[in-house]
Amino acid sequence: MTVGRRESFIKRLESWAFHAYWHRISAMSLDQASNAGARFARKLGPFTSAHQTARYNMRLAMPRITRAEERELLDAMWDNLGRVVGEFPHLSAMHFFEHNSRVEIEGLNILDRYVGAKNPGVFISGHFANWEVMPAAIVKRGVDCRVTYRPANNIWVDDTIVKARADYGVRLFAPKGPSGGVSLMRILAKGGSVAMMNDQKYETGVEAPFFGHLCKTADGPSRLAYRFKAPLQTMTVARLGARAQFKVEVQEPMLMAFDTPIDDAVQASVLRINQFIETQILKAPEQWFWVHARWPKKAWQDAGVID
Template identity: 45%
Template structure:
C-alpha cells in the first residue's frame, strides 16, 4: 500500500515548544536509559522470553506502586461481587499484561498478523469488505492485551487506514516507538489533539480511521460502564454518523507469550430513525457496551491502570 512506502511521523509541536533546557537534557538521558536498560535487553531475549520476562518483572514490582490502588479501586467498582483474593489476582494479571506488552514492543515486526502462527485473525473477510466498498469505516477498540497488534491486523490486510496514537512527552522515545509501528505495517499515524482534521480528511476521501474508545474523556458523554456513568469520547461515533460509514469493533485477546487472537466484530449502527446527536449518543452507548463485554470476558487483559470513572463513582461505591 503506497501510504506505507515511507514513515509519516507527525508530532504535536506544543509539547516541545513549552519544554525547558533541562527537560530536553532529561529527555536525552531517558532515551539512553530506554535503550540500555529496556530496549536492547528485551530485543536480545526474543519475543517469547521478552514477553515472559517483562510480564514477570512488572507483576512483582508494580503492585508496590501507588497506581496499584487505582487498579484495585477500578476492579472493586466494576466487580462489587468479587472477594479480595479475586481482586488481587486480577490486578496482578493486569500488571502482567502491561509488562508483556512492553516486552513484546521491540519485537512487533516479528508478530506478523498474517504470517506464522502468532496471530489468529477472526472474520478477516470483514476487512476485505471494507476495503472493497471504498467508502471507509471507523474501527474502534480498547486497550486489550497488546493493542498494537490490532492496528497491524487492519493495516496489513491491507486496509488504507489512519491510526491515532497518544504522543509521548519525550520526543526521542516517541520517534523510536513510531518507527517500530511503521516497521510493523502501520504507515500513517495521527497524534491525538492534532488528528481530528486529519481523520475527517481521511474519511472524506473514502479511507478508514482507527481509534481507541475506552478511556476517560472529560468533555465527552456520560454513559453507563459497569453500571456507573463514565465520561466517554463521542468522536468516533460522531465521525461515523457524519460520513455515513460503519463503526467496526475490534478486540484482541492474548493466547500466549507474543501470541494473540484478534476478532473483527459485527458493525455497530444507531437505532433506526435516530439522527444527529441522538444517533451519536446511541452509538457511544453501544460502543461502551461492547468494551464492557470484552473486559468482562478477559478482565486480566484490560488496562485498569487508567482512571476510567470519576472519583465520585469510587466514593458512591465505597471503594
C-alpha cells in the first residue's frame, strides 16, 4: 500500500470512528451526552500523549501545584473536555435567550452594542468550559459576526463539524495566508464583526510572556482592531458545576492605543490579552484547554517540569 493510500485509509478509519461516536451521542439527550462524554474522556484521556502535555503545562503555569492537586485537576479537565464533545451535537438544546435557557449571560447590554449597528468588533476569547457556547450566543443575539476556526485535519470530520455549527447559526471562516487576512478586513470594512480564539500557540505570531514564559501568540486580532479602530471585545464562558449549564460574561472591551505606532500598540495589546486569559484560567483551571502545546518544549525544560 502506498503512503497516499495508507493515509487515505487511516483518515477514513478516523472518520468512521468519529461518526459512529457522533451518531451515538446525537441520539442521546443533552445531559446524557454530556455525562457520557465525561465518562469516556476520563477513562481514555490519561492514556494519551495529550495528558502529558497538559501535565507539563499545568506545572509551568502553576509551579506550586502539588502532585495530588495535579491529578485532581487533570481528571477534572478530562471531565470537562469530554462534556464539550458530548454537548457539541446538542447546542440547539441550550435554548439561547429563551425562558428555559441553559446559558445565562452577564453583560448582555455590551453584546447588544454590536446588534444591527455597523460598529464592527473583534471578539476574542479562549478555550474555556464549552467554548462553542460563546459564538452561538453572539450569533443567536443577532450580531453579524464571522467566526474563525482551524479546520480539522480530517476533511470528513471537518465537514460534519462545520455543518453542526451551521445548524445553530454560526458561520465559520478559516483564514489562510494573505488572502484570508484580506477577507477578514473586508468583513470588518462592511461593518461586520469577527471572532477569534486568542489563547493557543501561533507560530508566526509575536513573542510575549504567558504565565511568565515566552511563547508565540496570535497578533492578528490586535492588528485588525488597530486597522479598523475597533474594540477588542472579550467574552468568557464558565461551566456551572458538572453539568450542561453555563454562564457567559461579556466584559467591557479593550481599546488599543491607536495614536501609537502599530507594532508598539500590537505588542502591548497581545500582552494585555495574555494577562486577561491568565486571569480567566486561574478562576477555573479545570475548564481550560491544557492539552495544547502552548509553550515550546524548551520552556518545559528550562522550568524543570518534565519528569
